[in-house]
Amino acid sequence: MKVLGISAGRHNGNSDIAVKEALLAAQAKGAECIFINLFDYNILPCTGCESCTMMMGDVAMGKRDDYPGCVLKAKDDMEKIMDVFQSCNGLIVGCPTYDLAPSSMYLRFAQRFLAYELAFRLKIGAVKVNPHMVAGLIAVGGSCHDWQGLSLEVLSASMFTTSVHVIDQYMVTRVGQPGNIVTHPEHLERVHKLGENVVEAIQTPVEERKWLGDPDMGLCPNCHGGLVFKGEPHWDGIEFPYECAVCGAGLKLTADGKFEIVENGLCRDRNVDEARGYHLDEIVATRMDYYRMRDTDPSVKEKLAYYREVKFPAI
Ligand SMILES: Cc1cc2nc3c(=O)[nH]c(=O)nc-3n(C[C@H](O)[C@H](O)[C@H](O)COP(=O)(O)O)c2cc1C
Structure with a gap:
């Protein structure tokens, strides 16, 4: 030990x-x-x-x-x-x-x-x-x-x-x-x-x-974190009423002012290796989307070249 x-x-x-x-x-x-x-x-x-x-x-x-x-x-x-x-x-x-x-x-x-x-x-x-x-x-x-x-x-x-x-x-x-x-x-x-x-x-x-x-x-019944935010759609469309900013548990506010985990609310629980594995899918999908656009849309390379040439004085 x-x-x-x-x-x-x-x-x-x-x-x-x-x-x-x-x-x-x-x-x-x-x-x-x-x-x-x-x-x-x-x-x-x-x-x-x-x-x-x-x-x-x-x-x-x-x-x-x-x-x-x-x-x-x-x-x-x-x-x-x-x-x-x-x-x-x-x-x-x-x-x-x-x-x-x-x-x-x-x-x-x-x-x-x-x-x-x-x-x-x-x-x-x-x-x-x-x-x-x-x-x-x-x-x-x-x-x-x-x-x-x-x-x-x-x-x-x-x-x-x-x-x-x-x-x-x-x-x-x-x-x-x-x-x-x-x-x-x-x-x-x-x-x-x-x-x-x-x-x-x-x-x-x-x-x-x-x-x-x-x-x-805390507020989150899953990880005891104290930061909860109003849910927004994820990359694959899933959305919870509220979310724990720390572990990612999907939450709802109960009548007595407490947060409760919604059905399927732990599918994004960052403590779980499979849920983090799914986040890797998100990272790869975002990367592939970008590569596809960079390689097929000439305006992407033009914009990249433009910003490379924008110069300001540094310190
Ligand atoms: C740059 C700086 C920022 C700090 N900001 C906070 C703060 O936001 N909240 C707080 O409670 N204490 C703050 N402190 C105080 C330290 O957290 C405190 O002195 C603590 O005891 C330092 O731990 P240590 O003795 O292990 O180094 C700050 C201290 C420094 C140097």
């Missing part, structure tokens, strides 16, 4: 302390624990080259034999971190809230996950066994929920790509200065519990795992 703690905060700051407290709880329950602070590593931003998904697609179509991984893997520390990440059963993430959302240090790290897309790599045989990882997520901010409104939701959304099942989330509020969290025993107690919950989930058979956080948290 191995648990990786990841902090995206200042050294010895509130995220470090929150993650360490949760790891102490996991360790006391028998887990082998590892702790990293992302500031100690060189993590390059995803360049958006899409080589990873293209190459995985080529393996799936039999056009190449193996998937060599992210094109940046020899240039920074991401591969080294992901080797350990993928050998763990549990994850505890602590991340400062900057401008209502997770800090750029964390996002830079998490947006490299596409090259490690678990469902795709299982499909092409690049990974043999699904480790069925679970996670507890901790957002850390100087304010209350009103100034951290996107933090846990974006942290949670970063877990789909590697198929990590989020079983608990907690928002540490009103801690500004590094170390401020130690004056809040209620926060330390709760993140301790989160560490215990991660171990409990690891020890539960995969199909029986469930949400162990606050049962009343």
Whole structure:
């Protein structure tokens, strides 16, 4: 039983302390624990080259034999971190809230996950066994929920790509200065519990795992996220009255002011590998549409050439 703690905060700051407290709880329950602070590593931003998904697609179509991984893997520390990440059963993430959302240090790290897309790599045989990882997520901010409104939701959304099942989330509020969290025993107690919950989930058979956080948290009955928007048609025409912005569950508002999952509302649940696989179909369809127009409609190439030549002074 191995648990990786990841902090995206200042050294010895509130995220470090929150993650360490949760790891102490996991360790006391028998887990082998590892702790990293992302500031100690060189993590390059995803360049958006899409080589990873293209190459995985080529393996799936039999056009190449193996998937060599992210094109940046020899240039920074991401591969080294992901080797350990993928050998763990549990994850505890602590991340400062900057401008209502997770800090750029964390996002830079998490947006490299596409090259490690678990469902795709299982499909092409690049990974043999699904480790069925679970996670507890901790957002850390100087304010209350009103100034951290996107933090846990974006942290949670970063877990789909590697198929990590989020079983608990907690928002540490009103801690500004590094170390401020130690004056809040209620926060330390709760993140301790989160560490215990991660171990409990690891020890539960995969199909029986469930949400162990606050049962009343959030608006979405599926992922407990707090962001719901009015539904709009998807690329294939499907539409729900309301949607969870995090997991994609289709929802309706009940007479008592709560959200309920509609019939077939989990067909877009991003936690489910098949639903994400269908999203890959959407990506491929969009790409093919564009290629077709670019290759058959001469005005597309003319417009591309036009915009290439438009120049403005830079900095
Ligand atoms: C650039 C920047 C933006 C911030 N924005 C927010 C914010 O929108 N909401 C909030 O609650 N705290 C905000 N904070 C405060 C940090 O979240 C807070 O200091 C936190 O304890 C930092 O965690 P750390 O000690 O682990 O680094 C911001 C801090 C910085 C440096």
